[in-house]
Amino acid sequence: MSNVTTASTKEAKWWNGGKSPFDVEYGKVMMWYFLMSDAFTFGAFLIAYGTVRFSTNGWPNPNEVFKSYPFAGEGTNAPLVFVSIMTFILIISSVTMVLAVHAGKMMDKKGVVRNMIFTIIGGIAFLSCQAWEWNHLHHEGAWWGMNPFINADGTASTTNFTNFFFTITGFHGFHVFSGVVINIIMLIMTLLNKFEQRGHYLMIEKAGLYWHFVDLVWVFVFTCFYLL
């Protein structure tokens, strides 16, 4: 190559070879690609839900369906209260995950361990909330193929509402569960000094990406099912 190209290296020819165009580790790129495919899976679910909702005349009122919380009496009417607690649990666990990633960059093992434990506790708390909510709805007669809630305008509803609700929150809950398992494995590996030996905490960053994605999906699920 002539010195014309070498002179213009200031304009960063990322794809001419000899450089790392993404400048991130292989596993992290692959985690991003996986999350992208997962985003399309969740997107397909939520758009299917939206399509069915748009094609139906009536739909149950979420404020009538999700109005209870644990240890509340029969006639409680507290819409949005329980789900906002769930949302904040997930946001806070996402924050502790960022702190764990940051501690990992600083090679601060203690910080990683502490924040990973907080993240795992947050994940388990979220799963417990969801388990309670599913159980509560099931007792009210809601399940796949069963919908005890009438439409907001007082007309008879179909089972679409419960089918979508349980499928999508179930799929998200499964992601939370796998995230907790991954985080526990990361915690054990940290405690066994695996990352100290490798000299970097990149695995924590990849687990972090997954965990943030779980939080990201909840932002959409929460909005689509509980608010809209």
Add this chain to the structure above:
Amino acid sequence: MSENTHEHGDPIAEIKKVTIILSVLTIIELILGFWMIGITSEGLRLAIKGTIVILMLAKAFYIVAYFMHLKHELKNLIMTIVVPLALFIWFITAFLSDGNSFRNLRNTYDPHFKAQSEIKVEKKAEGTHATEEKEGKSEPTETKKD
């Protein structure tokens, strides 16, 4: 690490800032959600729902950009992730308008569908299913196990 992924400001301060932004956005969403409970005007409800969707997208941006660190990656990686997601614009537009069109077509050309969706049912006590009430004229369905 190359010059492109260098440390940008104080990371802890950034995390704190984003945490506060996410919490505030969530609280605004919840306030709008509570406010919407008592509102019957369709236009206003739609406006509130639109606002909630915009707030949701803002939250998604902050999570992806700062928590998942995408904003501080190289432009090459950002484009690789964000450009394919633009498919969602078509995906959402096409499917939601298709759903809407399907409802309009059924309301116009399917009298049975329209009549069915206008029958008011009574809110029953726990344990009964709205699907049974729909065919309430036939007594045996009430006792039928489902």
